[in-house]
Amino acid sequence: MSELVVLVVEDEPEVRDAIIRDLDTYGDTIRLVEAESFEDALVAIREIESEGDFLGLVLADHRLPGRTGVDLLVTLNDDPTSRRIRKVLITGQAGQEDTIRAINDAALNRYIAKPWDAGKLRHVVTEQLTDFVIEAGLDPLPFVRDLDGPRLLEAFPRRGLTE
């Protein structure tokens, strides 16, 4: 079965590990993938697509070696095939200008300031993935356990199964 993927883009290994650790509470329907730069993230996205999995959320730090996290989110938003992916910035260093660009040009879904609260981070990820599953029209049932079950079930009858 296809999996739902969260891509974590963060260059500092210990911060990346901390994010992954905080998110490692989901069941086996949700997979976490790591990347450390803009280019690395694009390679990872191609791999996820070639495996037939669905990238539901990119959780990116702003300051990365080379091009920034906001650049990455804008790039994803400009491409119709990746526009539906939910985008969250997790950073302590984005200036006002970058933040405005992320909102206007990348259609940023959420902004999480560092240091983050693990519970709030999980809540944001759960809500964003739930939105993605509903908007992308995936079968919501496999995700009822791990994501926002009541909201997924409301979307279920529209899948039009036959009794």
Next chain:
Amino acid sequence: MLAIFGAAVALWISEAIPLAATAVGIILAEILLVSDQAVLALAPQFEPNTYQSFYASLAHPVLMLFLGGFVLADSAAKYQLDRNLAGVMLRPFGSSPRSLLGGLMVITALLSMFMSNTATTAAMIAVIIPVTASLDPSDRLRVSLTLAVPVAANVGGLGTPVGTPPNAIALGRLADEGIRVDFLTWMVAAVPLMVVVLVFAWLVLTWRYPATTKAVDLTIGGAFDRSRPAIILYATFFLTIIAWLSEPIHGVPASIVGFVPVVVLLSSGVFTVDDLRKLNWHVLWLVGGGIALGSGVASTGLDAWMVGLLDWESMPNIVLLAALGLLAIVLSTVISNSATANLLIPIGITLATSGATDLDPLLAGLLIAIACSLAMALPVSTPPNAVAYATGTVATKDLASVGVLVGGFGLLLAVFVAPVLWKGMGLM
């Protein structure tokens, strides 16, 4: 026609193509092979049905009744009438786990008599999830609450003609044989059975999954929407149900009554064109394909041929009924209830009308439709079961044990007790 029937069996069981695709495939095949527009020459003594009559299966009166049910149910969900009604009805049941479980089952069954079993289950399980999450993980009430919803929705579906597609398939085939069953008659026959099966299911659930908590807090819905479209919907909803139930007084068939809310809700903007686009049209087509298959089987004489294969005289009615019911429940445990009904109802009703047996056609139709709704032993048996299973609270063995007990009890009742009762009431 035998080839068409064989292909329909293979495709509806294997689900190699969507169920609705098989349905329209049947209609096309019948038009090309056994209608007055057939591409190959037919035997000269054979009087084919017109090709229009096969197309007309897609707008059969019973489908118009179902369309009315769909429009009402979708509008009710849109304005949260379903949830808010459920909240009001649940209040008298208090907070003790046993009575709350009973209340949940009563409400789920009532809603699924008029809405699809799937939509009812999704709405009720969505309400149950926060409750089960708040209970102690070892409390078996979590399992019984989660199982109660699909069981009650499946059983509730058999209560009215619009409850679930197999009922429509049975009514459509019966109507084509000139046997008209009105809304109230169906309910008089099915509701007592539904109630007894629900009580039995409640006993099984409270016995197998005793609660450890003393009180549960379950609130559903909120304030009723008082906007103008919502009020129009409430009035249309209740007037339609009253008109369906009072057919013996006014004599207007349910399929005509059912078309009124379609017109009223669409023209008042309560139900928009966009909502219309989102209707489950494929379910109507699937039922239409089943009706076309039934009329093809009857018009080509395939029915007589099939009936002639066996010496039915030597088989007592009760054995025949039990065999039909068992076949229906086993088949629809693994494939769609509607597809099962589409395949078995033409056979069952043909056996009854052919004169080879003295089986009552209404009895055969009711029994097969009811048996289809009673199949709920696996997560894949019906979408309501799949929804409950997706929560992770119930295991396959829970569904299997409760499903076999409740389904088996219901089938025994439908085969051995209900026919006696129905005859006693003068229904057949």
